[in-house]
Amino acid sequence: MTPPASTTxxxxxxxxxxxxxxxxxxxxxxxxxxxxxxxxxIGEVAGETPGxxxxxxxxxxxxIGVLAVxxxxxxxxxxxxxxxxxxxxxxxxxxxxxxxxARLLRVVELLDGAQIHPLxxxxxxxxxxxxxxxxxxxxxxxxLLVRATDLDRAVEVLAGFGAGRGPAERRPGxxxxxxxxxxxxxxxxxxxxLHRSLSDGVHGFRxxxxxxxxxxxxxxxxxxxxxxxxGVHRTLHTAYHLVLGSPAPRLMSLRDLANHLxxxxxxDEVVAEARAWGGEVVLATAVxxxxxxxxxxxxxxxxxxxxxxxxxxxxxxxERQRVEGSGIGRGKIDALRELRSPRDRVAYGWALMAPTxxxxxxxxxxxxxxxxxx
Amino acid sequence: MTGRARFQHASGWVWRWCRxxxxxxxxxxxxxxxxxxxxxxxxxxxxPATPAELLERAAERWAEAPGxxxxxxxxxxxxxxxxxxxxxxxxx
Numbered sequence: 001m002t003p004p005a006s007t008t009x010x011x012x013x014x015x016x017x018x019x020x021x022x023x024x025x026x027x028x029x030x031x032x033x034x035x036x037x038x039x040x041x042i043g044e045v046a047g048e049t050p051g052x053x054x055x056x057x058x059x060x061x062x063x064i065g066v067l068a069v070x071x072x073x074x075x076x077x078x079x080x081x082x083x084x085x086x087x088x089x090x091x092x093x094x095x096x097x098x099x100x101x102a103r104l105l106r107v108v109e110l111l112d113g114a115q116i117h118p119l120x121x122x123x124x125x126x127x128x129x130x131x132x133x134x135x136x137x138x139x140x141x142x143x144l145l146v147r148a149t150d151l152d153r154a155v156e157v158l159a160g161f162g163a164g165r166g167p168a169e170r171r172p173g174x175x176x177x178x179x180x181x182x183x184x185x186x187x188x189x190x191x192x193x194l195h196r197s198l199s200d201g202v203h204g205f206r207x208x209x210x211x212x213x214x215x216x217x218x219x220x221x222x223x224x225x226x227x228x229x230x231g232v233h234r235t236l237h238t239a240y241h242l243v244l245g246s247p248a249p250r251l252m253s254l255r256d257l258a259n260h261l262x263x264x265x266x267x268d269e270v271v272a273e274a275r276a277w278g279g280e281v282v283l284a285t286a287v288x289x290x291x292x293x294x295x296x297x298x299x300x301x302x303x304x305x306x307x308x309x310x311x312x313x314x315x316x317x318x319e320r321q322r323v324e325g326s327g328i329g330r331g332k333i334d335a336l337r338e339l340r341s342p343r344d345r346v347a348y349g350w351a352l353m354a355p356t357x358x359x360x361x362x363x364x365x366x367x368x369x370x371x372x373x374x
Numbered sequence: 375m376t377g378r379a380r381f382q383h384a385s386g387w388v389w390r391w392c393r394x395x396x397x398x399x400x401x402x403x404x405x406x407x408x409x410x411x412x413x414x415x416x417x418x419x420x421x422p423a424t425p426a427e428l429l430e431r432a433a434e435r436w437a438e439a440p441g442x443x444x445x446x447x448x449x450x451x452x453x454x455x456x457x458x459x460x461x462x463x464x465x466x
Contacts, residue, residue, distance in 0.1 A: 102403055
């Protein structure tokens with residue numbers, strides 16, 4: 001990246017540095033919180049090269065909508081070529097989102113026809129229900145939660161509609177018993193994650209999935225109403241995604257959670273649900289991260305998060321899950337221990353150790369590769 | 375266009391604001407961009423509305439908009455109907 005020597009930001013001016021050495025990082029963080037509890041000026045990114053670098057980073061962090069809207073509102077000054085690039089990239093991202101939403105409508109219609117009633121997760125639900133304007137929140141794929149008992153059939157129904165799956169199932173029965181999700185791809189590049197649960201590993205096994213379907217939210221879209229996670233469940237899911245979804249979560253994920261915390265200043269209902277999910281520490285970790293990173297003003301949430309004392313074991317489980325994601329490592333032993341039934345433990349352990357040849361082939365691996373990895 | 379007819383988005387159209395214009399994708403996956411009065415009227419049509427209500431909503435939300443006049447609203451509705459993006463409900 002070009003040294004952003006000519007970049008000046010509000011953060012530099014008011015000394016509100018939060019550990020970012022790169023001024024573009026600071027602008028991105030300000031953008032991540034912009035429009036939530038503050039609509040103040042962000043500053044100016046002078047010069048074409050730093051401006052274009054900011055645009056690229058905003059795309060990576062899924063903040064291109066916020067950048068384009070903030071630039072239009074005049075709260076961030078950009079070189080004209082950078083402003084043009086921001087709007088071009090935003091327009092392209094929005095057209096992709098619309099393409100995904102059109103596909104989502106068709107997919108839900110097909111699943112409904114097969115008596116499979118999914119819940120919409122993440123992007124479209126957060127954009128329409130939680131952001132002030134859905135144009136601010138872009139997304140790249142579709143995520144649907146289906147009941148575990150419907151997962152295999154849902155894959156079949158969508159295969160008939162041209163959706164091919166990524167890696168083959170790890171072992172027969174693994175998807176509907178243990179997988180977080182099955183990824184399907186259409187010929188035009190649209191990716192659809194069919195979820196069985198909301199997270200990999202220990203915390204994915206702890207989520208009481210039936211509760212999510214008992215009290216769904218409603219997502220009006222194109223004259224129809226789709227089922228999605230309820231508000232409380234969306235708050236928790238954004239927290240899970242922030243802490244457990246990736247070793248390096250995007251700033252968009254911080255914004256998603258910060259937005260929920262600001263809109264829901266009383267933690268009680270969400271905390272009660274987090275207890276039912278065995279996820280209080282995940283939620284507290286996520287809240288602390290959002291508050292520290294984006295400097296949002298949510299005193300009741302801060303007090304609650306500060307009162308949570310994780311055990312060493314729980315903290316270690318979360319850290320392993322955060323780093324490993326869906327990969328194979330110590331976190332999968334944690335997950336195996338989380339399973340109550342000895343039969344499930346054996347099946348899960350066997351699937352981890354001895355995936356089928358078809359699964360390995362679909363991932364470009366050989367059995368010998370696994371042995372070497374161990 | 376009668377004064378009592380109510381207009382709303384045809385089913386299956388998804389859309390976003392983008393820099394003062396509206397980007398739409400229809401049930402067939404084709405994208406359309408609406409500008410000016412058509413964009414204002416489209417956004418005002420999220421809930422069923424008579425021409426008078428469309429005018430009121432457009433004027434209320436975008437006071438500075440040049441398109442908020444009866445003639446332009448009527449023209450925008452005609453354009454949207456020609457594009458099969460609108461249905462009429464509760465027509466007298």
